[in-house]
Amino acid sequence: MSVNIKLNDMNYRYEVYQIVSLFHSLEEITFSKIEKDFCIDIEEKFIEISGKDFTKNFEFNEEDSKKNQIKRYIYYYFSKLYSKELPWGTLIGIRPSKIALNLVKQGYSEEEIIEYFNHKYLVKENKVKLCIKVAKHEKRFINTDKNNISIYLGMPFCPTRCLYCSFASNPISGNKNLVEPYINALVKEIKELSHFIKLKNLNINTIYFGGGTPTAVGDSDFEYVMKNIYENLIKDFKVTEFTVECGRPDSITKNKLQTMKSYLVDRISINPQTMNDNTLKIIGRNHSVEDVIDKFNMARNLGFNNINMDIILGLPGEKSDDVNHTLDVIKDIAPESITVHGLSVKRASKLYEDLKLNKNYELANQDEITKMYDGAKNMAEDLNMEPYYMYRQKNMPCNMENIGYSVLGKECIYNMQIIEERQTIIALGADAVSKVVFLDENRIERFANIKDVGEYIKRIDEVIEKKKALLETLYK
Template identity: 55%
Template structure:
């Protein structure tokens, strides 16, 4: 279906689009196009003190509330109108692509009471009391880990290869089978970057709090390549530095071998991820994974037998063809394994993903109704409670089915400190590898400067010297002041 919006002031196009996208995620939203009988047509007139909305079912005028500010007024008015027209419930209200726990954390630091925070979320964002309380719980759980010492940093290392590319993926994740010629040059460039940044850290006397090796899939390379790279990471970032956490996001079970698990134990990895996303074999096939759920169980048990006592597992809600029955089964199977943390992701329809391509080409794609999606998320919350886990970090993305949240649950004491630092943005994170984005945090100025490495693997390897130079220039702008 095409949603045709006649808007009088295109300065507000982005805000209007985002509110309609909550309710009409899978539809084509256009502005000021010639009207067609098959279109769903809305007329929106934004004035200094009001907004007038006329649609297929109802016409409503809202008047400016100066307490919440003009942009929030526009979004709130549209959200309330569409809620009435569609009858859909979206508990996050107008919050889009924002770190909501960060809002709660900042309000609580200013002395806001719980009731004040709940009222703020409701009045400004039309968010439910349940979501406001979730934000406060996450913020309280994060508070003891947030490190605002500018001389303390975290390291992210990216591996832009995977066994295959999943249908929902938009990251730098080149299928390893067709990219073998790129691996050796990439590893050489990455090692060059590791050495340069390690030297810089030593020169500046910086302290490393956490190291996170992600991707892509870090374990997609060969046993020998993985051992060699892990040895260098350990020597340059781990050994003798008394870091708090070393995570390897193994991810795909079809990339994990006993050799790689033993390598990680040898080099003091204390947290790993083994990510099923779903425990339904048919879904695994549809999304492009070359393994079955049994392999997830086998690898998990091997990791436990080798002494890994901090294992995370990821679940995605809303995968193609999945409804409440499928997510119930996934949760039941994960409960049997009893991981130390579970990260629940809502499916985000990314433009660079195969799923988005299928939608554009009008291929059949089953999307659960909003009520079912909310029940699916509730099922994952029940799983966390049964595993005696607490919510410890969260973030939201645009274009998420159900307009919900990505949330990490953990047994107390097994939190991923890197995840907290990355989301709350109070600590500088130096990111290495293709498509890795460094965030340099200027606490006194309350601002963040970002530097992104090139996404294309070949370009990254060819321009590594320049990328290192530019990254160090940005880091110098902070550390020359200290």
């Protein structure tokens, strides 16, 4: 399906697309200068929006930029057309807490910040209050020293590819021949960047090993990678936090957990996404709810006292009652943190392809999604957790957010650093994106490693040298 828009001034195409896509997130949006589903006429002093149901005129004022007013007026039109108000209004950016934190630093009161978000972006008051709460929590952790860095490492393999996944994640069953050469290339990158970090006398603040699924490889391969992480990035540094995103319960073994313990991992993530077996089958996961609980208890018994769990709200076929069941099970086992994601339909995912082919998935409506988020908030409060970081994604059908809750002292510092973008992140592995932060200039330079695993392996020397060259511009 597609939505066709007649637009007289293509200079504002991006702003129009941003807002229309909030109401048509799963449809193609096309533009032309001939009559279509909707006509948007942008003149010097007004904008006229019309469709088959009604027409509306809005006059521009001098209080705000023309682009912001265009977005607000298009939002007003479609909100009335579909009798639908979105919690984040016209706010598109993925880091709303950065806006709130900047206003907090400038001394704005909570009431003034609420007014700012509402006037400029039409954001609902409850979302602004959540944003402020996150910003105030993050404020204590934000980096101020360019010599403090964090490390991200990626393992681009998974037991299976989930229905909603758009990451560089390769099912391990069909890519076993790539595992050993990939690990060798990754270890080479680890060693070379470790040498650079030591040469420049940098401080490693946090390490995050994600993917994919780091634990998707065999026990011995996993131990080899962990040993090299420890020897090159931990042993000679004062690392505050070392997270491994174990992810899939079916990839976790006792040996891997013991390996993590021996190499000083102090935070792990075991991600059920849902505690409903039927949904797990639909989204392409091989594990069961029982597996999640068993692996969680195994980690507890081995001494892990900082365990995160990820869930996704709005998975195909799930209603608020299904999510309540998930929340009840998680509440019983009581992790230290929970990361709540809203389903995002990414164009590179099988879910998006299936929806384009009209495969029948029942997706929750706005009311159901709101109930799910309220339930997650209540469960977090019951476990004495506070919201500590937040980000948003494109193509979230109900325009919500991803939010991390944690008991005090068990926050993921890496998550806050990467969202607030005040610390350089050196990222290693296929498709890993480094962010070099020039604090004095308030500027960020990005370097993306090669996405294809085979090409990453072949061109590892080139990847290393280009990354070091970019880092050299900051750490001369």
